Amino acid sequence: MFIAHAVVGILLAVALSASAVAMATRNATIAANMTKLGVPDSWLPRLASLKAAGAVGLVVGLWIPFIGAAAAIGVVLYFLGAVYYHVKAKDYVIAPPAVFVVLAVAALITRLATA
Template sequence: MFIAYAVVGLLLAAGLTMSAVGTFTRVEKVIASMLGLGVPESWLPRLATLKALGAVGLVVGLWVPLIGEAAAVGVFLYFVGAVVTHLRAKDHEIAPAGVFVVLAVAAFVLRLASA
């Protein structure tokens, strides 16, 4: 199970890193999407930091199971919030956030199973 966690955790960490970098560097498509959902611009650096910390936590979780589990829960909660934000804005393009939710659940379950 550890190998499965490593694959899912690293895949999720890579996606989080790309998303965080896109927010930090203000990639137009990323920023326009978030602002279009009503996310205040002042929140963007904090949200990018949370994604980056989630990625770090998943990688550290390869060696420290509790950190990996906590990171997976945090990423799950972050992206459940993202799905809710999309739905409240009447934007039904929730597939990317939904994929992150599923990967976070998989990472959590696999990390538990491999401990």
């Protein structure tokens, strides 16, 4: 089960890292999407930092289980918030944040199963 957790955790950490970099550098597509959702521009660095912290926590969590579980919980909550903002803005393109939720739940379940 640890191998499954490592694969899911690393995959999620890489995707979070890429997303954090795109958000921190204010990628035009992401910035436009955030504006459409009503997210203030001033939130982008904080949101990028949360994604980066989640990625670091997932990787560290390979060796320190409670950090990995905490990071996975944080990522689930972050992307549930993203889904909420999409629905609130009547933007039903929720597949990207929903995929992150599913991956984070899988990381959490596999982390708890290996602890």
